[in-house]
Amino acid sequence: xxxxxxxxxxxxxxxxxxxxxxxxxxxxxxxxxxxxxxxxxxxxxxxxxxxxxxxxx
Numbered sequence: 001x002x003x004x005x006x007x008x009x010x011x012x013x014x015x016x017x018x019x020x021x022x023x024x025x026x027x028x029x030x031x032x033x034x035x036x037x038x039x040x041x042x043x044x045x046x047x048x049x050x051x052x053x054x055x056x057x
Contacts, residue, residue: 002053006030009048023051 004026006016016033020026027039027049036042 003056004051005054006049006051009050015049017054023053026051 001019001021004016004018004020004023005014006026007014016026016030018026018029020029024039030049031037031039031042034042039047
């Protein structure tokens with residue numbers, strides 16, 4: 001498992017940091033914590049996100 005950080009691309013605000021197997025799972029985890037079923041369920045206006053894998057070693 002890797003650590004990912006998801007930021008809003010327009011503001012650079014960090015919205016989520018946590019463990020996931022890949023970028024897609026990280027985006028799905030962010031969406032679930034926001035009350036959505038997965039990333040695909042997010043409204044289009046909220047999808048301007050960038051997931052970065054953090055190298056913490």
